[in-house]
Amino acid sequence: MKLVAIDMDGTLLHTEKEISDYTIAVIQHLQREGHSFVIATGRTLQDAKDIVTKANIPADGYICANGGIIADRDGYILSEKHLDLHAATRMASWLHTRQFYFHLATSDGLYTTDDAYQFFLDDLNEYARMKNDGGKMAAVIRDQADRQLNNLGLKLLPATADIPSYNFTAYKFLVLSLFPEKLNAIRTAWETDDQISITSSGTDNIELMPFDAAKGSGLTFMAKQLGIAMENTIAIGDNYNDLSMFETAGLSIAMGNAAPEVKTYAHMETAENDEDGVAKAIENYVMTARQ
Template sequence: MKLVAIDMDGTLLHTEKEISDHTVSAIQRLQKEGHAFIIATGRTLQDAKKIVSTAGIPADGYICANGAMIADRNGHILTEKHLGLHVATDIASWLHERQFYFHLATSEGIYTTDGTYQFFLDDLHAYAREKNDGGKMAAIIRDQADRQLNNMGVKMLPSPEDIPGYDFTAYKFLVLSLFPQKLQTIRTAWEPNPSIALTSSGRDNIELMPFDAEKGSGLTLMAKQLGVTPANTVAIGDNYNDLSMFKTAGLSIAMGNAEAEVKQYADTETADNDDNGVAKAIETHIFGIRQ
């Protein structure tokens, strides 16, 4: 038995944020042959479960919020790591004051604060002014963002200072900006904080999490839970938040669209997410099909 842990954005999902029929068929065969399919994502459990269940490939386990929350196939939480609500308030207030778009993944869904969407639009308009044909690019980015936010069902907080009044567990922040130098200010401010870990799932974002949350430790726990030896684990991903999983897995596979530095940490590479890279990786390394 093999355990295959698969990232979502940029990996399992193609550019339009869906799972191709080819990939669905490969994962269904994977499970029918007795192997385990695990989701390893920065997304929330609710979001991840909805996507794979709708596609007809419910997972055998879920590593969510970059390892801050781990659940079995039924969605029962096995373990979770969280940001204290006062720490979450400090981070949210800092981000809001500096006009970053962000959302907070919690046990009760995804939250943001009033006004942050306007920060995103302001960022987008400034980016478009710097680029040739920027208006067209901005329209495409906004359309993709709107669809994703609507699918996630983001909830509104009146202000960051209201966070301690909510009865939820805070897992992680996702912060978006099209300007790398703006994102760098977050690293400068928060990397020295020993209670916070920073990672990224793309060039346009930074994620702030509990210091001990990572996909790699989640993969170790899921393997133990399912009785799979470390040597029989496979990890497929595309970005920096997948590196701990690459270090843990018996076989690590980078997507063709992965960052160049991320590929250096992988054992091998597959096609990109718009060319059925996950399906091809499974066919090659699990089924032994030569591409």
């Protein structure tokens, strides 16, 4: 028996945020053979669970919020790492003052400020002014962002100072910007804080999390929970927030669309997400011949 831990965005999901019929069939076959399918994502637990359940491939476990939440197949939380609400307030105020778009993942959903979307639009417009044919590019980016943000069910924080008054658990911040130098400024400002872990799930974002939250530790926890030795675990991913999982798994597989540096941490490489790289990796490295 093997445990296959799979990232979602850029990995399991195609660019259009869907799971192909081919990949669904392969994962269903994987589970029929007695192997465990585990989601390992930066997304919230409810979001991840809804996506795979709708696709008729409910997972055997969930590592969500980059390891901040670990849950069983029914969504029962087994372990969680969280941000102190006062620390979260400091971070939110810092980001808001510098006009970053961010949302805060919590046990009560995703929260953002009422002017965060305008910050995103200002960033996008500045990016378009700096690029040739930037108007068309900005329109495409805005359309994609609007569709994604509309599906998130964001809730509004009247003020960042209100965070400690909320009855929720804070898991992580996702910060978006099209300018790498702006994102690097976040790293510079917060990398010395020993209560914070910094990672990224794409070139346009930074994720700020509890220092002890990581997909790698989540994979170790889940393997023990399912009674599977670490040498029999496989991790498939495409970005920097997958690296701790790559270092922990018995076999690590990078997507073809992964950044070159990310690929250097993996044992193997598969096809891109839009070419069903997950399904091909499972067929090549896990399953017996398909029936």
